[in-house]
Each structure stands twice: as C-alpha cells, then as structure tokens.
Amino acid sequence: MLLGEGQTPLVRSRSIGALLGVDNLYFKLENLNPTGSYKDRFAAVLVSEMNAKGQKVCIATSSGNTGAALSAYCAAAGITCILVVVDGAPLPKIRQMQLYGAQIFMVHGFGKDPGVTATVFNELEKLCAANDLPLPISAYRYCPSAMQGVQTLASEILETLAGQVDHIFAPAGGGGLTLAVTNGVLTEQPDGGRTRVNCVQPEGNDTIASALRTNEPRARAVAQSTTTVSGLQVPGVIDGDRVLENCRKTGGTGYVVTDERVFFWQQALARQEGIFSEPAGAVALAGLEDAIRRKEVSRSETVVCLVTGSGFKDMASVETNFGLPAVQTVEATRTIGLIQPYL
Numbered sequence: 001m002l003l004g005e006g007q008t009p010l011v012r013s014r015s016i017g018a019l020l021g022v023d024n025l026y027f028k029l030e031n032l033n034p035t036g037s038y039k040d041r042f043a044a045v046l047v048s049e050m051n052a053k054g055q056k057v058c059i060a061t062s063s064g065n066t067g068a069a070l071s072a073y074c075a076a077a078g079i080t081c082i083l084v085v086v087d088g089a090p091l092p093k094i095r096q097m098q099l100y101g102a103q104i105f106m107v108h109g110f111g112k113d114p115g116v117t118a119t120v121f122n123e124l125e126k127l128c129a130a131n132d133l134p135l136p137i138s139a140y141r142y143c144p145s146a147m148q149g150v151q152t153l154a155s156e157i158l159e160t161l162a163g164q165v166d167h168i169f170a171p172a173g174g175g176g177l178t179l180a181v182t183n184g185v186l187t188e189q190p191d192g193g194r195t196r197v198n199c200v201q202p203e204g205n206d207t208i209a210s211a212l213r214t215n216e217p218r219a220r221a222v223a224q225s226t227t228t229v230s231g232l233q234v235p236g237v238i239d240g241d242r243v244l245e246n247c248r249k250t251g252g253t254g255y256v257v258t259d260e261r262v263f264f265w266q267q268a269l270a271r272q273e274g275i276f277s278e279p280a281g282a283v284a285l286a287g288l289e290d291a292i293r294r295k296e297v298s299r300s301e302t303v304v305c306l307v308t309g310s311g312f313k314d315m316a317s318v319e320t321n322f323g324l325p326a327v328q329t330v331e332a333t334r335t336i337g338l339i340q341p342y343l
Helices: 016-020 041-053 065-077 091-099 116-129 145-159 175-188 209-213 238-251 258-275 279-293 310-320 332-342
Strands: 010-012 024-029 056-060 082-083 103-105 167-171 194-203 253-258 304-307
Touching: 010 145, 016 091, 016 258, 016 279, 024 145, 041 065, 041 145, 065 082, 065 091, 065 167, 082 091, 091 103, 091 310, 145 175, 145 304, 167 175, 167 279, 175 194, 175 238, 194 209, 194 238, 194 279, 209 238, 209 253, 253 258, 253 279, 258 279, 258 310, 279 304, 279 310
Parallel strands: 024 304, 056 082, 082 103, 167 194, 167 304, 194 253
Antiparallel strands: 010 024
C-alpha cells in the first residue's frame, strides 16, 4: 500500500550549521511524508502485509504519528483501524486519525507509567494473537518486517551522500527508529564504515542514551516519563537493548537533552532554516549541539539530523512554548503605514 512515502529531501543547512561550527550539516525531512512523519514508511509495509493476508481490522497503539500513519493507510486499503493512544497524545494528531476514520481510545497512564504501558501491550498482544492479527507497534520487538520500511531511511541518506556520512543523529523513545537507522547503516556498510549513529533522548525519558554513553549492557526503564516532547514518552525498554548493541557497532554514542533545548531548536529550525518540525523532530539537533559542546563532532565532518515529524502535528507546543504575538486586525488605510518601518 503506497501513498508516496519515502525518498524525502535531504537538505543542507543554510545557517544552523555555520552557527554550530559544522560545515556539512544536513536535515532529513521526514516531516514531508504523506501523513507528516517517518511512520508512513512503517505503515506502508504493515498495511501491505495485512492487505495481502486479507485482514480487515487493524488494532494498534500510538503516541500520535504511528496512529496517523496507520489510519491513513488503512483508509486507503479499506481496513478498519482501532487505536489505543497514549495519555496526553496531542489533539491535532488525534483529529488527524479521526478524520481518516479511525476509532480512538486514550488510556489513562499509558505511555507515562511503565506498569500501565506493559499491561496495555500485554493485553493487546493476547487479543491480536487470538484473532490472528498483528499488533502494529513501530518497534522491532513487535513488527520486525514492517520496521524494514523505516530502515530505508538510512539507505536514502547514504545513497544521496555517496556513503560519506560521519554522524547520523536520531531521536529515541522506545528506540525503534534508531535501531532501524543502525540496521540500515550496518547493512550498507557491513565491514564497518565511517557512519556513526547517535541516539538522542530527552532527559525525562532517558532509557537508552545514558546507558549507551556509559557502556552499560542493558537499557533501563524509567519509573515515569516526564518529558513534554510528544512521541518520545516511552518509559519502557522495548528496542533499547538492541539499540545499545547496534549503535556501538557503528561507533555511535548517546546524548541526553533538556526539553528547553529541544524547543529552542524547534524554533531555530523554523526561523533559520524554514523547517516546521514538531518537538521530537528537533531532538536530534539538540543532540548535535551537545556533541559539539563535548568536542565529539568536528567542523569538517558530515552530519545528518533526522527531522521526524511536522510541526502541524503538535500545534499546542507552539502555543505553549514560544509566546507568539496575537495577530492584529487593522483597517486597510493603516496597512501601508504599519509595513513601512520594515522596509
């Protein structure tokens, strides 16, 4: 099932790279996929598999973007879509799912409390198994074949830059995206290439990044996810252990960033690059900032930051974090006079 996903632009930074002191900084614009996020790569494969098997009901969980993607692709395939969404998922994402025709159930504590999250996953796994259905969660633990669709992201980056990439910075919640990128890199560079994949997480959901940096053998669940960055509020480990293993194979490490810096770079992407990203899409760039501060990225290296989703996905964060002025309504006779000072 295809809606035009993939082959998203890889654009060179016009100003942020120079500001940070990196000559070759690129942004992979996954916000330009059909429903506005990289999750379309996952949904395209998953729904195609369901369609081939004649399955007519899709039951899934989502923090927002997976649900939007599955809703769209299920609508195109004529499959009923039922979504159990995390507590506090942004309303614009919910409305997007509903407009595609999905049925939505929000569970209190889901995505914030590890116990509640584990219970939801376990019960849905049983339900889907009993009805011979997949449980479409964008993680290798649950849907390894569909996650190969996400893996194409890394292949596109390396093909566009002829393999000459030193660092890829990827945001992580449960780790599925980062694992997909490492799988893609290790497939393209089986003998150990130059591309290091770095895992970036908000400090309120540090299940993987610190463990990666301090060489711990396993990822670690957090008691409660406290980040306000939608989409990365995944307190359980999920794909975390495999992320540790694969990132280390590429030579990458972990970075933990504050929500404050994420929102700073979300605004900078918009104002300095013309890229409208949701907060999660600015996490990779916040990680690059930390890497430069630590002197772990040099000026001459080629760096790619993943912009994972559109700013339209989470307009509440725009309203909350940036103090944008109210729009004035003025008389036509005053318009030219108000514009004149900007000339």
